[in-house]
Amino acid sequence: xxxxxxxxxxxxxxxxxxxxxxxxxxxxxxxxxxxxxxxxxxxxxxxxxxxxxxxxxxxxxxxxxxxxxxxxxxxxxxxxxxxxxxxxxxxxxxxxxxxxxxxxxxxxxxxxxxxxxxxxxxxxxxxxxxxxxxxxxxxxxxxxxxxxxxxxxxxxxxxxxxxxxxxxxxxxxxxxxxxxxx
Numbered sequence: 546x547x548x549x550x551x552x553x554x555x556x557x558x559x560x561x562x563x564x565x566x567x568x569x570x571x572x573x574x575x576x577x578x579x580x581x582x583x584x585x586x587x588x589x590x591x592x593x594x595x596x597x598x599x600x601x602x603x604x605x606x607x608x609x610x611x612x613x614x615x616x617x618x619x620x621x622x623x624x625x626x627x628x629x630x631x632x633x634x635x636x637x638x639x640x641x642x643x644x645x646x647x648x649x650x651x652x653x654x655x656x657x658x659x660x661x662x663x664x665x666x667x668x669x670x671x672x673x674x675x676x677x678x679x680x681x682x683x684x685x686x687x688x689x690x691x692x693x694x695x696x697x698x699x700x701x702x703x704x705x706x707x708x709x710x711x712x713x714x715x716x717x718x719x720x721x722x723x724x725x726x727x
Contacts, residue, residue, distance in 0.1 A: 549635065551645040553585055558651075560584040561627075566616035568609065572624035575655050575662040576607045582648055593649060593683060606665050626660045633657035641680075649680035 547555055558573075561581030565573045583600040587593050596603070604611060623631065634654030638646045656663045656673050666672075698705075 549638065549644060549646050551647050553648050554634075554646050554651055556585060557581040557648055562621060563616065563618075564609070564612070565621055566619070567612040567614075569616075570621070572622050573627050574624050575626045575630050575658055575660055576609060578627055578630060578651060579603065579655055579662055579666070580607065580609060582652060585648065593652075593679060596652075606669065607662065626658055626662075630654040630658040647680070649676060649683065652676050653680075 547558070550558070557578065558581060561573050561577040564577040564580045568577075570577070580600075580603065582593075583596050583603055586597050601611070630651070631654060634646050634650040637650040637653040637657070638644070641650075643650075652671070653673060653676050656666055656671065656676060
């Protein structure tokens, strides 16, 4: 299910699980997803860095105490609102014509969900248009790192060779047969 999620988004969901386990909750909710997003230390100057710097304020807004002791790791499901938020996050990534679901897509998904967490975020200035504007600014300031051509060729050398050599041999054979017919 999480193939499309970037590493930072996966980490946010991992920390959301930790938040839910610390509250002894039966499922991961949108509060936990939001607090999971605050664990990530974003790059300096990133518009989403204030999620990390305002973590305590967001905890107070959600009425969630800080984690005192790390809970024992175990799997717990997502609740209905969190599933809806993740579906909206995937739609937001599709809207931006991206394959990967980024952390700001998760934040948009939470706001689009329309539950109490979304309402609290909207009241504090984190509405959908603001988040979208910040995500555009973030992509402008911190464009995604693309691998070099050398790294791509090194990784895909054998698949390319397996495909190109048969076609090259076939093309050479066709040319040879044409030459023989003249």
